[in-house]
Amino acid sequence: MKFPGNQVHRLTLVLLLVLPVLCQPCVADSSLIAEYRLDGPDYSGATGVTDSSGHGLHGSAKGNARPGVAKVCLGAQLDGDGDYIEVADAPALDIADELTVMAWVNPDRLPVSGFNTILSRKGSFELHVNAAGRLLWKWYESGNSKAKTMTSGASLPVNAWSHVAIVYSRQAGTQKIYVNAVQQADRSEVSRPLETNDEPLLIGMHRDFRSQAFAGRIDEVKVFARALSGEEADFHRGVSRVCPDTGCTLGSFEIEQDDYGLACPSVRASVTVKAVCDDGTTIKDDYTGTVSFSATPTGTDSVTRFYLAATGGSPVSGYRFTGSERGEMIAYIYHNNENDVRVSVADTAAGVVSVSSSNTKFRTEGFAVTNPGNLVCGSSGTLTITAMGQNPTNSGCRVLTGFSGNKSLKAWFAAATDHGTGVDDAGVAPISLDGQALAVQNRPDVDNITLAFSKGKATPDVTYGAGAATYVANIKAINLEYSASPHDGVTLSVIKGSDSTDFVFYPLHAFTAIAAPDSSCPGGNASCSKFVPAGSRFDQETSLVCSDGDNTDLTDNPKAMQFKTAGTPLTLDYTPMAGTRCDDSPSGHNGACLGVDSVTISNASREISQSYAEVGVVRLEVNDYDYFGVTVPGYAQVAGRFYPDYFEVSVNEHGSFSDGCGSFTYIGQLDAALNGAIKYVTPPELQVTAFNSAGSQVMNYLDGFNRLSGNSFTVLPPTGDKNKKGEDGSTPMVVTSVIYSAVLTQNDPVPGVTSYQFSSLDNFVFEKDANSLVAPFTSHLEFSVTGLEDADGVTANNLPVAVQPVGGELRYGRWRMESEFGSELAGLTMTARAEYWDGSAFTINTADSCTDLTGLISSPQDPDNDLSDIAVGGGTTDFTFNGPLVSGEGGFAFTGSGENNQGQVNLEVDLSSLPWLKFDWHKTGVPESNPPVSASFGRYRGHDRVLYWKEVVQ
Helix, strand or coil, rough: CCCHHHHHHHHHHHHHHHHHHHHHCCCCCEEEEEECCCCCCCCCCCCCECCCCCCCEEEEECCCCCCECCCCCCEEEECCCCCEEEEECCHHHHHCCEEEEEEEEEECCCCCCEEEEEEEECCCCCEEEEECEEEEEECEEECCCCCEEEEEECCCCCCCCCCEEEEEEEECEEEEEEECCCCEEEECCCCEECCCCCCCEECCCCCCHHHCCCCCEEEEEEECCCCCCCHHHHHHCCEEEECCCCCCCCCEEEECCCEEEEECCCCEEEEEEEEEEECCCCCCCCCCEEEEEEEECCEEEEEEEEEECCCCCCCCCCEECCCCCCCCCEEEECCCCCCCEEEEEECCCEEEEEEEECCCEECEEEEECCCCEEEECCCCCCCCCEEEECCCCCCCCECCCCCEEEEEEEEEEEEEECCCCCCCCCCCCEEEECEECCCCCCCCCCCCCCEEECCCCECCEEEEECCCCCEEEEEEEEEEEEECEECCCCCCEECCCCCCCEEEEEEECCEEEECCCCCCCCCCCCCCCCEECCCEEEEEEEEECCCCCCCCCCCCCCEEEEECCCCCCCEEEEEEEEECCCCCCCHHHHCCCCCCCCCCCCCCCEEEECCECCCCEEEEEEEEEEEEEEEECCCEEEHHHHHHHCCEEEECCCCCCCCECEEEEECCCCCCCCCEEEEEEECCCCEEEEEEECCCCCCCCCHHHHHHHHEEEEEEEECEEEECCCCCCEEEEEEEEEECCCEEECCCCCEEEEECCCCCCCCEEEEECCCCCCCCECCCCCEEEEEEEEECCEEEEECCCCECCCCEEECCEEEEEEEEEECCCCCCCEEEEEEEEECCCCCECCCCCCCCCCCCCEEECCCCCCCCEEEECCCEEEECCCCCCCCCCCCCEECCCCCCCCCCEEECCCCCCHHHHHCCCCCCCCCCCCHHHHHHHEECCCCCCCCCCCCCCC
16 A cells, blocks of 8 residues: 555654654663662561662561652651661672762751761761751762762752752763752862762661651652763653552541540541551551541531541531541541530442441530640649530530639540550559549549649649659540539539540650769760770660759669550660760671660660661760650760770781991991991881770771770880891890880771881991801891780780891801002002901902091001001002902002111001901900001011021012
């Protein structure tokens, strides 16, 4: 079949327009390193948070992080108190040059100060939201430990979804922040690659700062190893999908009603509605749908109205769940007659109808009880109890002003101590009204309390406790019943019981205390007394305390009896102080700086065995706690000083020795300052690493917390060569060592490690004695590190440690001269040289070009000691020599004295400053300079001491 030409062109045009739109989401992006849709159905297990990118970077939920209704299907619900998602370190996360991170975020609240963390990889990159709702992008460049930051111009709203994206491009030299696809910041400052490390990727938390935990919902987290364009970021913002069926099926509604209510328009009873799964117990926290309210009995004489607020507002017939309620809402009911009203809730679309298992007893006369507000335990408040009744002529209510005087009533109350369930407890402590204890939780048969009313109102003080003990609980109801008649001058029906709006006696503080000596560090710095070694156990008591009136010292405040953590433990935290730091990464301290980070309490307090993994001073904290909806503030105690448990000493550099004379050193050789001629080319260096009691290296053993000094070390210097024996073959060659204070350097090569470098002033000499006549050898000198103890008494556990610098060649040397004679007409050359013992004989030391005899040579015939114009007969001679020696030769030479100028010149070399060249020429056991020698000119030769002399002419 053939198409007309214009149709062919039209079809082609359609394909060109449609294909990019259809294919864009279909093409896989290889730069997508990680994608967390966070759909659930739950996050259980070590890899319960699925990575949909295909790279297998699955995460795990921490705290109570769980899936809930979010921007696209489900997302992560985080409470801001320890909930987060952790993705273990992987090579794919080491993104250095091009990076894009994005997510949908819906904060429940913004931080009062500081930041809440959306996404972080400690030491590489972090995305936070600050107190103003602005995004803070923080990154670390390779080789630079100081972070750089950039802040967005727009603020994120609370309780609303915003799409955020960060684009980092080293190639383009820019960084950009997008909020809802609109660029909000642009910075041209990228010179180095991002720092890469072995830290995990965290969603909703920073590794070091629990207080920065994100409160709210996070969804659709993506990480790209590419700098996306603004259009690409906007595309991902618009991506949606068919949601998996992960939730349960709605089975019923759980309905809770107040026991009593006044039939007055100004007083409404509460109705709590919870959506329940078809298993009959689980709350369906992703429930969405519309419910209708109804109540029985109904009739022409009865009016029932539902409201969504305790006061004000208009009547409603139902409520639409959006999913943000997490399956639970509260409605309020007014009824105008004396009836027991039972509420029904129906979701017609789901075919689910539920009827309350209890009812609210509405009465036309009763007590309206106004609670005192939430009270700190140990303090008191005021209840306002108002006797009210309907007007005889209408349905309005009035105060029964004639109800005055001391009235005897029946009183009982309901309380809950398990904030996890909120169920009324039996056997709780009594509550007191005007000092009258109410111990009953059911309606008594007889009057049990007397209150003073004036014109229909009583204002008793309310306290909670027994004797000196103070208690906490959720006071869910205070019920009152007056059984006598009439009141207000007319005969009315009996005033029946009425619930109060519930209130809470809550702890003043979640308090932590350490009673051990030296645990307190008021200054919060390194000057404090030592406490316990890092990683070692100490007793820490966590208590919930009540008010004692002044609250200046919580250690003597009464305990909050009946407090229990139920299903939500108290979380313990820490804040390093005074330069202290602690690395919670698995490679840092086996995964935790704090040994115990949560504690369950069954009644007011609990003592645990705690530990802190680092050196330094730390503020041990109990985080704020939600107790029946009331925030109990945490309290902190400064603890420390923690110090290392032990050291390990290792040799970072054995070092090497210098030669005293070119390529060798003479046995006994000294330098010009009469110190040993053997010194260091490279000084030896020890490395001292501090550890905690768990065997992990501590990083904070530095500055004032480092209590090492040069005196902390016991280093035994060498007294003899380790290998070489003297002439006798058994006694080591003797060495004299002169050792000076070492140089200590902190943070070398890593934080918390101390370097101990031997002093460059150290010097050594092999003693020249009767046992030192040996062939040349290479020295082997060994130091022994036998002790290490810092000012806190911490010692090393791996001593002794040997230090063995590379040695040089040692030679036994001497200076040798011989007398010479000859004609006065020619110059004389005298034997004068440095020699060394080669093991069998002395031979010229051609390696010696360092010995300098200048100033050491003298002659009795040279009174001015200038070695020139020395008198010989009637003439003179001049003396020259090599200073320093040339290949061991002294180069001693005299000029001729002139014809007939015969005589002798005596020569001496004083080796007092060169004792290593002395020799025991006369076998006395005492080394000496070479005996004087002479140069004889002409016939004068001296006495040969021979008996017979014969000249032989050949």
